[in-house]
Amino acid sequence: MxxxxxxxxxxxxxxxxxxxxxxxxxxxxxxxxxxxxLSRSYTHQEFSANNQINIALIGTGIQGIFDTQAALKVNGVQLVAACDLYTGRLERAKELWGQGIFVTRDYREILNRNDIDAVIIATPDHWHQTIAVAALNAGKHVYCEKPMVQNFNEGQEIIKAQKNSGKICQVGSQGMSSxxxxxxxxxxxxxxxxxxxxxxxxxxxxxxxxxxxYPIPPDASTNTVDFDTFLGNAPNVPFEPxxxxxxxxxxxxxxxxxxxxxxxxxxxxxxxxxxxxxxxxxxxxxxxxxxxxxxxxxxxxxxxxxxxxxxxxxxxxxxxxxxxxxxxxxxxxxxxxxxxxxxxxxxxxxxxxxxxxxTPSGYSLISFTEEMQQKIKNEYAAKNLExxxxxxxxxxxxxxxxxDYKGAHYDHFNNFFTSIRSNGKVIQDPTxxxxxxxxxxxxxxxxxxxxxxxxxxxxxxxx
The missing domain is CATH 3.30.360.10 (Dihydrodipicolinate Reductase; domain 2)
Incomplete structure (x- = not known):
């Protein structure tokens, strides 16, 4: 350069x-x-039932719910499935999005479904890389919550999987699109x-x-929480809510x-x-x-x-x-x-x-005579030191x-779904x-x- x-x-x-x-x-x-x-203009487009983007949520916790609520505000998007390791969150998903959605504790059941186009990954950080790579390899578009990885060495696998799959992958720092x-x-x-x-x-x-x-529900137990699966590749420890x-x-x-x-x-x-x-x-x-x-x-x-x-x-x-x-x-x-x-x-x-x-102020001029102070001021004025x-x-x-701004969260998902439909580029890709x-x-x-x-x-x- x-x-x-x-x-x-x-x-x-x-x-x-x-x-x-x-x-x-x-x-x-x-x-x-x-x-x-400021101003933001949106293109309003209606989509037929056959042209909907079907999404699934993997990780139905706080951020997962906020993500899904933002995603569903984008035209032509519908939720068909949700996954979580706590039974109460699966019940909450049905409360929010209807009794007809498919729910499971096993994210692999989500990835095996042919009616799902894209997944939102809002799990704990240590599961991001594993599920993102599996989802891309399964032919799903991926919206992965930040941080994309828990460890430095996990990122290249997601980058590689995205390139090989040709699918869209957006990382979820929503302020990017604001x-x-x-x-x-x-x-x-x-x-x-x-x-x-x-x-x-x-x-x-x-x-x-x-x-x-965060609050811990009183029904938290080994019956309602799949703690062993939650641990994943982390050290094995006894159940602790x-x-x-x-x-x-x-x-x-x-x-x-x-x-x-x-x-x-x-x-x-x-x-x-x-x-x-x-x-x-x-x-x-x-x-x-x-x-x-x-x-x-x-x-x-x-x-x-x-x-x-x-x-x-x-x-x-x-x-x-x-x-x-x-x-x-x-x-x-x-x-x-x-x-x-x-x-x-x-x-x-x-x-x-x-x-x-x-130019000098009275602070630095105080040690000079008034006559010298004026001479110094005149010199500085003549030099135009700006x-x-x-x-x-x-x-x-x-x-x-x-x-009436719809917000950064909406914009980030709008960018994601627009990229899926047009095979375009997202604002925050895996790199x-x-x-x-x-x-x-x-x-x-x-x-x-x-x-x-x-x-x-x-x-x-x-x-």
Missing amino acids: SKKNSRRSFIKRASLTSAALSTSPFLLAASSNNRLI LGNEKAKQLYEEGAIGDIVMLDMYNDRYSAEGAWQ KRFFRWRNYQDYGTGVAGDLFVHAFSTLNYVISSHGPNRALATGGLRYWKDGRDVPDVSITLYDYPKTETHAPFNAAFRINFIAGSGGGGGFKLIGTEGEMEIGQNSVTVNRSKLSM PRSSSLSTGTTTWEAPG FGLRAAGAALLANESYSRKQPVNWNPTEMKLM
Whole structure:
């Protein structure tokens, strides 16, 4: 790559392209303290009974239900089957979607059915790779919840299975498809914040539910829960309801706060700035409050290094999770650049720009005589040291989703089903999914080793 083909030339090319769009690019139209409404248009199409996409849900827990509810809002999609290892969830599936759906504890019965076109995999993390590969090999399209894998070495098998099958595989970080992410990408490519120098991401929680202390039904027993199958390739342990219903709290079945929450941020970040991800991570943290048998931290801080690429300057990223934030909780995702900062949410984007002061103030002039102070001010004024020639305005501008926006979750499934019908490309394929998961898993690797770890984001390998 020549030096001329740099980050700034990328920005320039993107800006020229964006300037021709009808969305009033930030370079031309942003103004101070403005609030603008974004738009999303959908193509409404009716489908006959013979042209429906039949789906099945594998893993009828919290996220599986939310996924299915979002999927069924897309025209031409119907649920025909559900699978779970707890009998009560199969009963709940029939309550939600009708007594006529097929239910089973064995996901293989789902994959053997000829009337199922696609599956949603919303199981604990340690089952993702096994079921995703089996589903693709069985000729099913796959929507796999994030993180795509529990371990680094599992990703290539899913990538290979998807390519060999020719089926569509979407990874479920739904924010990827949001209006907020889409606008943020456009603004970044237009140069709205200049060269990125830092990312600040945090997620603070202050509730038992937010810390994954999910309710355990009083009928939980070896009769109602297939615990042996749940364990899968994890170590064999006696039946313990907490491990089944609160699996995120255990390394054997989940991926901790990094795999559950960092991965969303990496999906957004890598999409917005067109990056493959970081090449180095250093993590710290600990179990500070929720000492309920879990073996993963409830406080986690990880610093990441992103190398220079054609689409971004080298920068640093700080990811922080706190499950016992006494302030009450909250979250943020902020890209900080040389010319501004961008706060990104699924339904909004805010860009804030200030003037860069290059002249000395009274603080540094105080040791000079008043005559010398004036001479120094005159010299600085004559030099015009402002290094930026950008036409962007200063101040704050916010773009918001309209009131009738269907949401990121709908958009992500709409992208999935549209790709199935058109044999097109999804926004988060297995390669993208592995890069997002791999970056998140670096936090666990560094925390375990108690040292920095290196990663090749292009080849998706630990170094």
